[in-house]
Every structure is written in C-alpha cells, then in structure tokens.
Amino acid sequence: MSSEPEIKVASYADGKSKIVIRPHEYDGIQEYDQTLPNWWLFIFYGAILFFPLCWLAYYQLGFMRPDEEVITQKMAQIEMAKAKDLQDMMAHLDNSVLNDKWAKDATVVANGRETYMANCTACHGQNLDAKMDLGNGQSVPLPGLSLVDGQWKYGSQPMDLFKLINLGTPPESAGNNGARMAPWGQQMAPIKIVELVSFIMSQNPKDFPDAHN
Ligand code: HEC
Structure with missing residues (x-):
C-alpha cells in the first residue's frame, strides 16, 4: 500500500x-x-x-458532391434514358407492327408469357380470366379484369393495350371498383410491354385475328 x-x-x-x-x-x-x-x-x-x-x-469548393445531389442527377439520367427508350420504341410502333411483327414472333410471345406469369397473375390469374382457382372446382375473383372475355375497357386495338399497360388506368377513370392498373412503364422497358401485349394478343385469336396468320 x-x-x-x-x-x-x-x-x-x-x-x-x-x-x-x-x-x-x-x-x-x-x-x-x-x-x-x-x-x-x-x-x-x-x-x-x-x-x-x-x-x-x-x-x-465543389471538389465533392453531396449524396443527395449525386442521386438526384443519376435519377434524372435514368429518367431521360427511359424516356428516350420509349420514344425510340414509339417511333416505329403501331397496330400493324404489333400485329404483323411482334405478335407473330413466337419468342416475343414466350417472353411475354414469362413476364406475365411473374408480374400479372396476382390480379389477372394464371389463365388470364381474373380468377384464382381454389383447386376444388371453385374459384375466387381477383382485382384485375379478365383478359380473355373479349371485352377491352380502354380500347381493343393492340396500341390501346400497350398504352394501358404502359401508363396504367387513366387518371380520369375510377378504375375497376376502385382498383387501378399500375403504370408498368415505370418499372419495365418498352420491349417488355410489347412482349406482354403480344402474349395477350396470342391468347385472344378472335379479337386479334391479324396477329395469327
Ligand atoms: C395489383 C393488381 C394488378 C396487377 C398485378 C396487374 N393488373 Fe392489369 N389490371 C388491374 C386492374 C384493377 C385493372 C382494371 C383497371 C381499370 O378498370 O381501370 C387492370 C386492367 C388491365 C388490362 C385491361 C383489361 C381490359 O379488359 O380492358 C390489361 C390489358 C392489363 N390489366 C394487363 C396487365 C398486365 C400485362 C399486367 C402485368 C404486367 C397486369 N395487368 C398486372 C390490376 C392489376
């Protein structure tokens, strides 16, 4: 001590x-x-x-840039690239191109089926009839519209389908009992939407006879 x-x-x-x-x-x-x-x-x-x-x-001094600025600029670049992508696609897309070129291409239709199965079945069903099969002979209705009932709420031309899937339910519409289609163009490249339209057309030979020659 x-x-x-x-x-x-x-x-x-x-x-x-x-x-x-x-x-x-x-x-x-x-x-x-x-x-x-x-x-x-x-x-x-x-x-x-x-x-x-x-x-x-x-x-x-501007040697470095704050994250917010970097992200805002990157997002603007992405938005511009997306807008350009869409513009390029729209420049040579119309009903006859969808009928004669895209919807007749088996690979395009197969790609569209794949995208459909991954993104759309929750509301439009595995069989495109907006129903979910319960496996016991019964089914429950899903929030989307049937895509095989011969009725096209926002127009029955291929370009009408493209527009609806790209932009979603138009702002002035109340949707389907309040349920709206999302603007898929925000998260999908235009070619994906072309493939989806081609797939839907392939499932509706009566409505799109030109696409099935
Ligand atoms: C979250 C639910 C939901 C998902 C997922 C969804 N939809 Fe829809 N879809 C709707 C609803 C709701 C409507 C009806 C919209 C309206 O009446 O304004 C609709 C309408 C449509 C229509 C118009 C049908 C007609 O008869 O006029 C098409 C085409 C369509 N959807 C395609 C697709 C595709 C392709 C996908 C996948 C990329 C998809 N939808 C995913 C809910 C959905």
Missing part, C-alpha cells in the same frame, strides 16, 4: 504522464487530472478540423 506514489494536489496536471489530484472536494469526492495522451488529442483536434474541410470540399 505504502508503495503507491504520493499524488500531488494541483489545479491541473502539467506534463506528460503526470497525475494530480485537484484541490476541490464535494461530498467527499475528489477529482484526478491527467494530461491527455497525444493520440487522443490528435483524434480530437482532427475531428474538429475534419468538419470545416468537409464543408469546404462538399458545399463550397
């Missing part, structure tokens, strides 16, 4: 590795003071310096 070094009383430690005990005392509690090690001070002052350097680099 007595081998412990005597600790000096002083207001502050004045030098490396020195420990003092400060003169004040509250409720019998006293306080030590010790010079902070350099590695600690380095991090402390470094952190203080870091802030104005970042502020200058990101917000004043």
Whole structure:
C-alpha cells in the first residue's frame, strides 16, 4: 500500500504522464487530472478540423458532391434514358407492327408469357380470366379484369393495350371498383410491354385475328 506514489494536489496536471489530484472536494469526492495522451488529442483536434474541410470540399469548393445531389442527377439520367427508350420504341410502333411483327414472333410471345406469369397473375390469374382457382372446382375473383372475355375497357386495338399497360388506368377513370392498373412503364422497358401485349394478343385469336396468320 505504502508503495503507491504520493499524488500531488494541483489545479491541473502539467506534463506528460503526470497525475494530480485537484484541490476541490464535494461530498467527499475528489477529482484526478491527467494530461491527455497525444493520440487522443490528435483524434480530437482532427475531428474538429475534419468538419470545416468537409464543408469546404462538399458545399463550397465543389471538389465533392453531396449524396443527395449525386442521386438526384443519376435519377434524372435514368429518367431521360427511359424516356428516350420509349420514344425510340414509339417511333416505329403501331397496330400493324404489333400485329404483323411482334405478335407473330413466337419468342416475343414466350417472353411475354414469362413476364406475365411473374408480374400479372396476382390480379389477372394464371389463365388470364381474373380468377384464382381454389383447386376444388371453385374459384375466387381477383382485382384485375379478365383478359380473355373479349371485352377491352380502354380500347381493343393492340396500341390501346400497350398504352394501358404502359401508363396504367387513366387518371380520369375510377378504375375497376376502385382498383387501378399500375403504370408498368415505370418499372419495365418498352420491349417488355410489347412482349406482354403480344402474349395477350396470342391468347385472344378472335379479337386479334391479324396477329395469327
Ligand atoms: C395489383 C393488381 C394488378 C396487377 C398485378 C396487374 N393488373 Fe392489369 N389490371 C388491374 C386492374 C384493377 C385493372 C382494371 C383497371 C381499370 O378498370 O381501370 C387492370 C386492367 C388491365 C388490362 C385491361 C383489361 C381490359 O379488359 O380492358 C390489361 C390489358 C392489363 N390489366 C394487363 C396487365 C398486365 C400485362 C399486367 C402485368 C404486367 C397486369 N395487368 C398486372 C390490376 C392489376
């Protein structure tokens, strides 16, 4: 016990590795003071310096750009690329192209079936009849419209289907009992929508006889 070094009383430690005990005392509690090690001070002052350097680099000198700006710009680029993609597709897409070129191409129809099975069955059903088969001879209606009933609410031309799938239920429409079609063009490339239209046409030979020659 007595081998412990005597600790000096002083207001502050004045030098490396020195420990003092400060003169004040509250409720019998006293306080030590010790010079902070350099590695600690380095991090402390470094952190203080870091802030104005970042502020200058990101917000004043333009060396770096804030994440928000980078993301906003990337999103704008993506939107522009998407708009251009759609424009390129629309430049040579019409009812006869859909009938004569796309819907007659078995690969395009097969791709459309695949996209349909992955994205559309929840509301339009495996058999496109907007019903879910319960397996016991019964079925429940799904929120979408039947795609094989010969009725086309927003027009029966191939381009009407393209437009509806691309843009979804028109804003002025109340939808189907309030249920609306999503604008799939926001998440699918135009070619995917062409494939979907071709697949739907292939399932409706009566309505699209030209596509089945
Ligand atoms: C979340 C449910 C939902 C999903 C998923 C969905 N639809 Fe729809 N779809 C609807 C609803 C609801 C309508 C009726 C919209 C209306 O009346 O305005 C509709 C209408 C349609 C119509 C018009 C049908 C007609 O008889 O006029 C087509 C075509 C269509 N959807 C295609 C698709 C395709 C292709 C997909 C997959 C990419 C898809 N839908 C996915 C809910 C859905």
